[in-house]
Amino acid sequence: MRAMNRIGDYALIGDCHSAALVGRDGSIDWLCFPRFDSPAVFAGILDDERGGSFRIRAAGARESRRRYLDDTNVLVTEFPTDAGVLEITDCMPVERTDDDPRALEHHASVLRRVRCVEGEATAELLLAPRFEYGSFLPRFRLTSEMTADIVGGADALYVHATRPLQLQDDAIVARWTLGAGEVVWIDATWRPSYEPKIQTTDATRHAREGERRLQATIDFWRTWIAGCWYDGIQAEAVRRSALALKALTYAPSGAIVAAATTSLPELIGGERNWDYRFTWIRDATLTLTSLFVLGFRQEADDFKFWLERTGAGRPEDLQIMYGIGGERTLPELELPHLSGHRDSLPVRIGNGAVKQFQLDAYGQILEAAYLYGKAGGELTEDNWRFVVGLVDVVCERWQQPDQGIWEIRDEPRHFTHSKLNCWIALDRAVRAAAALGLPGDVDRWARERDRVREYLLEQAAPDGWFEQAAGHAVPDASTLLVPASGLLATTDPRVLETIDVVRRSLEHDGLIYRYLSPDGLRGGEGAFLLCSFWLLDALTHAGRLDEAQELLERLLGYANDVGLFAEEIDVRSGEQLGNFPQAFSHMALVLSCAHLTAALAGEIPDGPQDYAELALDRLLSRQGEIAD
Numbered sequence: 001m002r003a004m005n006r007i008g009d010y011a012l013i014g015d016c017h018s019a020a021l022v023g024r025d026g027s028i029d030w031l032c033f034p035r036f037d038s039p040a041v042f043a044g045i046l047d048d049e050r051g052g053s054f055r056i057r058a059a060g061a062r063e064s065r066r067r068y069l070d071d072t073n074v075l076v077t078e079f080p081t082d083a084g085v086l087e088i089t090d091c092m093p094v095e096r097t098d099d100d101p102r103a104l105e106h107h108a109s110v111l112r113r114v115r116c117v118e119g120e121a122t123a124e125l126l127l128a129p130r131f132e133y134g135s136f137l138p139r140f141r142l143t144s145e146m147t148a149d150i151v152g153g154a155d156a157l158y159v160h161a162t163r164p165l166q167l168q169d170d171a172i173v174a175r176w177t178l179g180a181g182e183v184v185w186i187d188a189t190w191r192p193s194y195e196p197k198i199q200t201t202d203a204t205r206h207a208r209e210g211e212r213r214l215q216a217t218i219d220f221w222r223t224w225i226a227g228c229w230y231d232g233i234q235a236e237a238v239r240r241s242a243l244a245l246k247a248l249t250y251a252p253s254g255a256i257v258a259a260a261t262t263s264l265p266e267l268i269g270g271e272r273n274w275d276y277r278f279t280w281i282r283d284a285t286l287t288l289t290s291l292f293v294l295g296f297r298q299e300a301d302d303f304k305f306w307l308e309r310t311g312a313g314r315p316e317d318l319q320i321m322y323g324i325g326g327e328r329t330l331p332e333l334e335l336p337h338l339s340g341h342r343d344s345l346p347v348r349i350g351n352g353a354v355k356q357f358q359l360d361a362y363g364q365i366l367e368a369a370y371l372y373g374k375a376g377g378e379l380t381e382d383n384w385r386f387v388v389g390l391v392d393v394v395c396e397r398w399q400q401p402d403q404g405i406w407e408i409r410d411e412p413r414h415f416t417h418s419k420l421n422c423w424i425a426l427d428r429a430v431r432a433a434a435a436l437g438l439p440g441d442v443d444r445w446a447r448e449r450d451r452v453r454e455y456l457l458e459q460a461a462p463d464g465w466f467e468q469a470a471g472h473a474v475p476d477a478s479t480l481l482v483p484a485s486g487l488l489a490t491t492d493p494r495v496l497e498t499i500d501v502v503r504r505s506l507e508h509d510g511l512i513y514r515y516l517s518p519d520g521l522r523g524g525e526g527a528f529l530l531c532s533f534w535l536l537d538a539l540t541h542a543g544r545l546d547e548a549q550e551l552l553e554r555l556l557g558y559a560n561d562v563g564l565f566a567e568e569i570d571v572r573s574g575e576q577l578g579n580f581p582q583a584f585s586h587m588a589l590v591l592s593c594a595h596l597t598a599a600l601a602g603e604i605p606d607g608p609q610d611y612a613e614l615a616l617d618r619l620l621s622r623q624g625e626i627a628d
Contacts, residue, residue, distance in 0.1 A: 004048050004342060005029060007264055008560040008576035011066065011075050014247035015092035017106050019260040021045060021580070022090050024064050024561075026077055028054040033155070033190035034108045036250060036257045036324060037277040039132040041155065041190065046263060046347050047338040052130030054188065056114060058086035059122040059175075068562055071239070072221035073247050074214070075562070084119025084180065088112060095216040096223075104220075104251050109189035111213055116178035123178065127188065128171035131155040133335055133349070137170050146206075147199040148172050156193040161186040162203040162210075185210035221246075229295025229619070230590070232597030237556055240563035241586035242294050248583050250324040254302030255279040255310075256287055257324060259567065259579035265344035266525035266568050266578045273344055275351050276567075276579040278330060279306070280321045281361040282405065283584055284368040289612040290587040292375055292619055293594045304372055307365070308383055315389030318365070320358045320407075321351065330354045356403040357412070362394045363421025363428075363485075370428040371616050373436050388440050391429040395448045398422035404469070405478050410520030413469035416460040417478035423452040424485050453487065457494075465497040474517040475505040477531035480538050486610035490541040499538050507535070508571040510554040526568030526577040529555070533588035537611060540592070540599045548596055555589075565589070591615060 005023035010030075013020050018038070020031040029044035029051070043051030058079030066077040074091045093107040114123045131138055131152050138152025148159040148167070159165065162185045163176050176184050185207050191197050200206055224246060230238050249256050262275035284307060291300040310326040311318055319328060332352035340347050369387050373379045379387075398419065401412035426449035433440045459470040468476035479498050483490035490496075506513040511527035512535055532555055539548040558569050560576065565585040567578025594615050598604055603618060 005045070006575060007341070007566050007578070007580050010045070010560075010564075010580060011068070011562045012244060012247055012260060012564060012581055013073055013075055013090050013092050013110075014260070015094040015106060015108075016104055016246065016249050016251035017108070018092070019247055020092060020110060021260065022075055022077070024066065024077070026055060026057045026064070026079070026088055028090075028110065030261055031110065032277075034106070036248075036260060039155075040134070041129045041131055041157065043130065043133050043338065045261070046341055047134060050130060050134040050338060052128050052134055053126070054110065054129070055124075055126045056088055056112060056186075057124050059124050061086070066562060068240075068243075069218060070222075071225045071243070072218050073243050074218055074221065078117070079121070081121055084121040085117045086121035086123055086178070087115045087117045089115070089214065091214060091217045093213040093217050095213075095220050107189065107213070108191070109187050111185070111187045111210060111217075113210065113214060114176070114178070114184040114186065116180055116182050118180055120177065120179050123174075123176045123184065125165075125174040125176075125186070126171055127159060127173070129157050129188075133347075134338060135335075140167055140170060140172065142167050143199060144201045146203060147201060149197075149199075151193050154193055156191050156195075156197070158189045158191065158197045158199055159186070160189075160199060160206055162207050183207070227295060230293065230594070232593055233600070234552070234556065234593045237559070237563060238294075238590050238593050241589050242296070244564060244581050244586050245290070245583060246299070248581070249299065249302075253325055254299070254304075254306040255322075255324040256283075256303065256583055258283065258584065259582050261579045262349055263344075263347040264341050264566070264577070264579045267344075267523055268342050268570075268577070269344050270523040270525065271344075271346065272521060272523065272525050273340065273346060273348055274579070275332070275349050276582075278321045278323055278351060278354075281307075281311075281318065282320065282358070282364045283587070284364045285371065285612055286584055286587045286591070288368050288371060289615055290590040292371070293590055293615050295619075300372070300375075301377065304368075304377060307368070308386070311365070311386065315386055316393050318361060318390065318393075319354060320356060320361050321354055328354075353403070353407040356407055357400070358404065358407070359394075359398065359400075359402045359415075359418040360405050360421040362390050363424035365390060366425040366428040366432075367610075367612065370432045371612060373432060374613070375616060375620065379436065379438070384438050387429065387432075391425060391440070391445055394422050394425045395444065398448070398452055406514055406519065408519040410518070413472060414459070415469045415478075416456065416466050416476070417481060419452055419456055419460060420482060420485055420487065423449060423456065423487060426452060427486070456487065461494050461498075464494055465501045466494065468515055468517065472517070474515065475501050476515045476517075477502055477506055477512050477528065477534060478514070480531070480534040483538060483541060483608070484534070484611040486608045486613075489606070489608045490538060491543070491606075495538075496542065499535070499542070502535070506531075510535075510551050511569050511571050526570045528568055529558070529565055529582070529585045530567075530588050533585075533592045536592045537595050540595045541604055541609065541611065543599070543604075545596070545599055548599070552592065552596060594618070
């Protein structure tokens with residue numbers, strides 16, 4: 001049995017409908033078809049024996065090196081051997097079909113080009129899909145010397161190669177010896193099992209089509225990233241983050257998944273293994289602001305479209321998360337037949353937190369609406385009516401305890417972060433009504449806003465620093481967002497003391513734990529990358545720029561070899577933990593680099609500031625220059 005890849009050993013390829021993880025060893029160990037949240041076709045990352053994989057490797061290779069083709073999500077992996085070098089180029093084909101930004105040619109396939117670039121090399125193929133998360137063995141059949149179909153349940157996978165394939169046990173295998181310059185193309189295309197696919201046996205025609213689809217995919221990514229406006233510090237890391245975020249976007253709806261995976265552990269062997277293939281409302285501001293900073297207005301518009309369609313209905317029925325198509329029911333199930341990533345159990349699909357009561361969603365959607373309108377986006381009468389309804393809900397519910405940003409599976413608390421977002425909701429509603437000339441009970445909103453502010457200053461910070469929750473005098477990294485909201489200046493003594501308390505209690509060499517207090521679950525977790533970027537922003541806005549630059553360099557050093565971040569980092573080993581790649585890690589990187597760029601240019605004003613609004617204002621002030 002091969003050694004299981006670690007989380008950080010993977011690279012991402014995708015087609016804006018789904019995504020695959022490719023290990024350093026050339027093995028595709030995660031892929032769901034046809035959507036991010038569909039049942040997995042390959043789940044070897046969760047169980048090497050039962051999950052299924054699509055492996056291509058060079059016989060005799062002891063190491064590999066890899067990279068993305070410049071400005072793309074097309075991956076190139078090289079395997080040097082004693083006799084030569086084998087190169088594998090991997091993509092999920094994607095291309096534009098017309099002027100509709102959401103209309104992409106969706107092939108639902110993986111395309112792999114195997115090429116000997118030097119000397120002689122032997123490629124070894126093992127293609128063993130296991131549909132529906134490895135719950136059964138499908139039927140394998142060779143349909144010609146170079147084609148096969150694999151069918152079972154609702155799924156079918158059609159395999160084409162330009163050299164012979166073989167059937168061995170419950171897998172498709174091959175062994176091809178190539179001389180310098182020789183190429184083999186192989187692709188696996190998904191279809192519903194009730195839709196048979198016509199397969200070509202013409203190897204020359206298949207090779208030409210493979211070359212065309214690979215080039216079209218390269219062109220798609222390069223054309224898209226050419227629209228990136230960012231020109232600040234760490235531009236290469238920011239552009240890689242932009243490409244990762246685009247690959248995590250579900251093009252038909254505009255939603256961005258929190259991560260491409262489920263059940264990758266926050267601690268190896270632990271139980272904190274969750275399904276992140278959904279979209280959280282609390283990420284709305286981070287999503288929109290990062291897209292605006294990058295210059296991708298169309299993606300921001302698409303996300304706003306998803307947001308308004310998904311949340312349609314009664315404001316009081318707003319959920320904290322939805323499926324990428326807007327689904328409201330995401331039942332959480334365990335898959336006991338899978339052993340979990342490096343024996344980390346349980347493996348879960350769906351997410352039971354979907355029905356939790358969390359107040360932070362209101363603040364983030366109000367902030368997103370305010371920023372979107374300020375950026376010139378249209379807030380329709382229906383949009384504003386829904387927003388007003390949300391503000392009324394906040395007025396009625398802000399004094400209630402909730403599960404908070406970290407979705408604790410314990411008794412509800414009066415979390416500082418939750419109350420802070422109630423203040424944000426009310427404050428942005430007041431400001432939006434004034435700035436955009438929109439109707440509403442502004443006097444009531446302002447009164448409640450001031451009551452929430454008083455609560456925060458008296459109940460959440462009784463000892464001069466912001467606690468996790470009223471009555472819970474423990475540090476929590478989410479309190480680093482107090483200055484980001486504009487409630488207090490970053491230089492306010494209570495904010496500075498909060499930063500110091502968080503760093504003394506939760507920091508390990510720049511890495512920040514979310515909290516270290518009981519939350520209703522057993523075991524621990526790694527440090528949360530998002531929290532480290534929050535610390536970076538707080539240092540930036542406090543004028544501690546040397547510390548901020550040093551921290552940024554340290555955090556970028558935790559990216560894997562192709563520039564991707566998971567959710568968390570093991571503080572002892574530096575190993576990546578949690579679902580991968582994590583959208584908000586990459587969004588936070590984008591915004592932290594933008595904030596630090598502005599600070600280094602002397603563009604951060606004194607006093608209380610909404611960090612997201614500052615970033616947007618800087619972008620709007622440069623629009624004419626960028627357009628020229």
